[in-house]
Amino acid sequence: MSSKYNVDEQGMYGRFGGAWIPEMLQPNIDNLKNVYLDIINTEEFQKEYLELLKDYVGRPTPLYYAKRLSEKYNTHVYLKREDLNHTGAHKINNTIGQILVARKMGKKRIIAETGAGQHGVATATVCALMGLKCVVYMGALDIERQAPNVARMKMLGAEVKAATSGNQTLKDATNEALRDWICNPEDTFYIIGSVVGPHPYPDMVARFQSIISKEIKVQFKEKTGSEYPDYVVACVGGGSNAAGTFYHFLDDEQVKLVAVEASGLGINSGETAATIALGDVGIIHGSKTFLMQDEDGQIVEPYSISAGLDYPGIGPQHAHLKDTDRAIFLDATDQEALDFALEITRLEGIIPAMESAHAFVVLTKLNIAPNQSVVITMSGRGDKDMSTYMKRFNL
Ligand SMILES: *Cc1c(COP(=O)(O)O)cnc(C)c1O
Numbered sequence: 001m002s003s004k005y006n007v008d009e010q011g012m013y014g015r016f017g018g019a020w021i022p023e024m025l026q027p028n029i030d031n032l033k034n035v036y037l038d039i040i041n042t043e044e045f046q047k048e049y050l051e052l053l054k055d056y057v058g059r060p061t062p063l064y065y066a067k068r069l070s071e072k073y074n075t076h077v078y079l080k081r082e083d084l085n086h087t088g089a090h091k092i093n094n095t096i097g098q099i100l101v102a103r104k105m106g107k108k109r110i111i112a113e114t115g116a117g118q119h120g121v122a123t124a125t126v127c128a129l130m131g132l133k134c135v136v137y138m139g140a141l142d143i144e145r146q147a148p149n150v151a152r153m154k155m156l157g158a159e160v161k162a163a164t165s166g167n168q169t170l171k172d173a174t175n176e177a178l179r180d181w182i183c184n185p186e187d188t189f190y191i192i193g194s195v196v197g198p199h200p201y202p203d204m205v206a207r208f209q210s211i212i213s214k215e216i217k218v219q220f221k222e223k224t225g226s227e228y229p230d231y232v233v234a235c236v237g238g239g240s241n242a243a244g245t246f247y248h249f250l251d252d253e254q255v256k257l258v259a260v261e262a263s264g265l266g267i268n269s270g271e272t273a274a275t276i277a278l279g280d281v282g283i284i285h286g287s288k289t290f291l292m293q294d295e296d297g298q299i300v301e302p303y304s305i306s307a308g309l310d311y312p313g314i315g316p317q318h319a320h321l322k323d324t325d326r327a328i329f330l331d332a333t334d335q336e337a338l339d340f341a342l343e344i345t346r347l348e349g350i351i352p353a354m355e356s357a358h359a360f361v362v363l364t365k366l367n368i369a370p371n372q373s374v375v376i377t378m379s380g381r382g383d384k385d386m387s388t389y390m391k392r393f394n395l
């Protein structure tokens with residue numbers, strides 16, 4: 001879809017985006033940039049992609065009218081149930097798409113970075129499905145903290161390589177993956193997990209996640225008879241589930257787009273991941289965007305209770321949506337998200353991912369009228385967060 005909010009010919013979203021990469025990566029990026037649209041837009045690709053989404057992932061995911069939540073907040077709340085996808089979150093929409101591109105390009109080996117392990121699991125899953133070799137880079141500290149996901153990736157046949165530089169977390173894993181790609185340009189494809197990184201990744205990932213808003217449009221019309229919800233809402237880490245939730249509404253200016261970032265212990269606590277609230281313009285992982293940095297331009301370590309939201313940058317499209325005031329940016333603290341996680345569970349019988357719970361602050365932070373409707377993307381399920389919930393709720 002062409003929209004002034006989508007990427008332009010130069011790979012830019014307004015003043016954000018682009019491909020700010022070492023010269024040695026240029027051939028890989030150029031190669032991908034030159035072929036990705038031609039591959040994705042073929043009938044053959046679309047057929048296989050949509051079939052896999054249907055029979056393997058379980059799409060379309062339902063748009064569920066949350067009756068008790070709606071009564072409590074005196075408005076109409078609909079949940080887009082990405083938590084019901086195979087592997088438990090939206091990430092698989094993207095990894096299925098990218099692995100089909102990789103295969104079409106003749107690549108035999110897949111690499112990925114992962115923080116909490118969710119993108120690593122989604123990548124290892126599609127590699128098993130396609131019979132391709134998979135190497136996942138993960139910070140050494142994250143490997144220790146996320147043992148169940150490490151075990152899942154190994155069971156799926158992936159090799160998990162520890163990144164031992166820096167703070168030994170996501171940022172370091174990403175650097176290792178980029179290094180690997182430079183060394184193995186011929187046979188290797190790098191599957192990035194969010195709408196971040198150099199062009200064309202943010203655009204490619206947004207296209208694969210756009211299935212979310214494509215379905216919302218049809219389902220909302222079916223359910224309500226009206227064309228547009230008043231609000232569509234999603235949490236943002238890098239911003240892929242939000243980009244997918246917004247995509248087909250970008251030019252429907254009467255629909256308010258709301259993104260919720262994680263403010264951890266509070267915006268001014270020093271322990272936060274509220275990139276839009278605190279960040280300024282810089283370059284991270286090959287893309288110009290807002291990021292949290294100190295006076296010397298060093299990236300500030302982010303913090304959030306939800307591993308999927310503690311990224312120090314944000315996808316360039318979201319930076320542009322902020323610049324143009326097309327989207328509203330809110331933030332939720334750990335405590336606010338925890339309170340919502342328990343409330344959603346008790347009112348609807350749905351245990352949300354810690355990340356997804358952040359999005360629900362829209363119900364208390366904006367003045368939504370009783371006759372209005374709010375679609376909130378439930379990006380994932382809470383199974384992976386049970387140890388956090390057990391501790392925080394004394395279960
Ligand atoms: C990874 C993850 C996120 C954050 O990633 P985005 O790219 O911002 O969507 C949110 N929710 C869940 C369940 C995740 O696994």
